[in-house]
Amino acid sequence: MRFSIFSDYSLRVLMYLGSKQERLATIAEIAQFYGISENHLMKVVNQLGTLGYIQTIRGKGGGMRLARDPKTIILGKVIRDTEKDFAIAECFNEHSACRIQSDCALQTVLSSALAGMFSVLDKHTLEDIIIKPNMIIQFIKRQVVDS
Amino acid sequence: MRFSIFSDYSLRVLMYLGSKQERLATIAEIAQFYGISENHLMKVVNQLGTLGYIQTIRGKGGGMRLARDPKTIILGKVIRDTEKDFAIAECFNEHSACRIQSDCALQTVLSSALAGMFSVLDKHTLEDIIIKPNMIIQFIKRQVVDS
Numbered sequence: 001m002r003f004s005i006f007s008d009y010s011l012r013v014l015m016y017l018g019s020k021q022e023r024l025a026t027i028a029e030i031a032q033f034y035g036i037s038e039n040h041l042m043k044v045v046n047q048l049g050t051l052g053y054i055q056t057i058r059g060k061g062g063g064m065r066l067a068r069d070p071k072t073i074i075l076g077k078v079i080r081d082t083e084k085d086f087a088i089a090e091c092f093n094e095h096s097a098c099r100i101q102s103d104c105a106l107q108t109v110l111s112s113a114l115a116g117m118f119s120v121l122d123k124h125t126l127e128d129i130i131i132k133p134n135m136i137i138q139f140i141k142r143q144v145v146d147s
Numbered sequence: 148m149r150f151s152i153f154s155d156y157s158l159r160v161l162m163y164l165g166s167k168q169e170r171l172a173t174i175a176e177i178a179q180f181y182g183i184s185e186n187h188l189m190k191v192v193n194q195l196g197t198l199g200y201i202q203t204i205r206g207k208g209g210g211m212r213l214a215r216d217p218k219t220i221i222l223g224k225v226i227r228d229t230e231k232d233f234a235i236a237e238c239f240n241e242h243s244a245c246r247i248q249s250d251c252a253l254q255t256v257l258s259s260a261l262a263g264m265f266s267v268l269d270k271h272t273l274e275d276i277i278i279k280p281n282m283i284i285q286f287i288k289r290q291v292v293d294s
Contacts, residue, residue, distance in 0.1 A: 086149075089149070089158070106276045109267070109271050113265075113267040116263040118263075120259045124256050129252040
């Protein structure tokens with residue numbers, strides 16, 4: 001059982017941006033920090049912009065930053081916004097062919113289980129998971145030394 | 148976000164067997180009932196046997212039945228037994244390359260979220276989701292008429 005890579009990377013981008021609001025970050029920098037693909041991050045960043053979580057400033061010296069205070073970004077909301085669906089079993093699927101769908105108690109139990117998960121995620125904000133600024137400072141220092 | 152097909156089908160087999168403990172069921176019958184592949188079900192049934200959830204009787208007139216009272220089969224346990232892992236984000240993966248893994252609060256939050264989900268699943272047993280016997284009786288009657 002897992003979230004999509006899209007949700008995973010969305011959380012990582014927000015965790016990174018949350019820890020350094022004083023200056024703009026770039027996709028290249030975040031990709032290097034996590035050791036993940038810039039191409040994947042590009043789509044994630046675009047979507048986070050559309051969803052109003054981040055602001056991007058184009059051009060030389062451009063980059064991105066959080067659009068909102070980390071305390072106001074609820075993790076359950078981020079996951080709801082970034083996961084494609086919560087069809088945790090076939091019966092949740094809109095086009096499900098299951099013949100007992102109309103009279104199946106499994107769907108009710110699984111919906112409650114999802115609600116149990118979100119009741120935890122909705123109690124946490126980005127503030128709880130932002131990366132400690134010194135981790136990023138050390139990383140950037142190493143990049144400067146290496147270059 | 149979804150469970151594996153393996154977990155999904157495992158739950159369906161148990162839900163079916165739970166509703167008709169008086170006689171043996173076959174893989175072909177369950178596959179037809181749900182409109183799913185016999186091949187997929189074969190692996191699921193083998194695994195459920197190994198895990199001690201069902202008993203299979205080989206030979207002519209053979210088939211399978213639940214090995215235990217549905218009231219004693221806890222849904223959270225079934226999911227734990229049938230899901231390959233609960234690496235809901237990259238950081239849960241044993242071979243994760245994430246550089247902040249050692250100092251990342253996301254993992255803690257996601258673990259709590261999983262616990263929230265299981266706290267619900269652990270409150271339910273197979274008894275709560277077994278298929279109403281009359282649905283299966285109607286299905287079998289239709290099969291007899293059609294054949």
